[in-house]
Amino acid sequence: MYSPLDLLNYVKELKKHNLDILSSGNISLRLDANHIAIKPTGLNYDDLTLEDISVVDLQGNLILGLKASSDLDIHLKIFSERKDINCIIHTHSHYATVMSCLNLSLKVLTTLHADYFGKEILCMRYINHRKSNLGVKFIELHTNVCLLERHGTLIVDADPKKAIKSAVVIEEISKLNFHIMQLQRKISPMLEEDICSLNEYYATTYGNK
Numbered sequence: 001m002y003s004p005l006d007l008l009n010y011v012k013e014l015k016k017h018n019l020d021i022l023s024s025g026n027i028s029l030r031l032d033a034n035h036i037a038i039k040p041t042g043l044n045y046d047d048l049t050l051e052d053i054s055v056v057d058l059q060g061n062l063i064l065g066l067k068a069s070s071d072l073d074i075h076l077k078i079f080s081e082r083k084d085i086n087c088i089i090h091t092h093s094h095y096a097t098v099m100s101c102l103n104l105s106l107k108v109l110t111t112l113h114a115d116y117f118g119k120e121i122l123c124m125r126y127i128n129h130r131k132s133n134l135g136v137k138f139i140e141l142h143t144n145v146c147l148l149e150r151h152g153t154l155i156v157d158a159d160p161k162k163a164i165k166s167a168v169v170i171e172e173i174s175k176l177n178f179h180i181m182q183l184q185r186k187i188s189p190m191l192e193e194d195i196c197s198l199n200e201y202y203a204t205t206y207g208n209k
């Protein structure tokens with residue numbers, strides 16, 4: 001499984017893509033059956049050291065490092081319910097947040113979207129994540145990626161590298177859809193037949209990912 005050092009490295013990799021400013025957003029990894037590593041609360045990505053990384057058990061007890069992300073309860077809920085995933089990323093990336101504020105799901109308008117996700121990315125209706133556990137609502141969506149209304153994105157994956165890639169691709173798709181809709185609000189999604197065929201090619205043939 002993964003280690004706190006892996007988390008530090010993935011934090012740095014995520015930072016390279018400039019999806020979040022200062023300390024906003026977060027990332028966590030499953031370490032073993034009962035522990036996760038998560039970015040500490042309120043610390044800038046650039047300032048993070050290995051000793052700072054929070055190691056927490058699934059009951060929420062801090063084992064090592066600094067106080068965990070303020071979104072810890074969301075991560076714990078998802079890790080507890082979704083045994084298939086090892087990484088959770090939450091971003092406030094610019095264009096994804098703009099689209100979420102308009103409560104617009106991301107329709108499949110481009111081959112990039114068809115290739116990588118193969119389906120519309122839903123926008124979860126706003127809930128106050130300090131008052132109720134957003135992780136519960138996320139599980140009910142039965143998805144690995146979604147926009148969060150007036151907030152940003154939530155992404156999970158078995159593979160942390162794929163989770164980071166998804167975060168980057170969602171921001172690019174949000175940017176594309178935003179600009180396309182400035183010019184033509186009523187643009188139709190791509191045909192389902194094309195979406196399926198492009199997605200199958202990307203999943204099975206392109207780059208052998």
Ligand SMILES: [Zn+2]
Nearest residue numbers: 025090151152
């Ligand atoms: Zn947030």
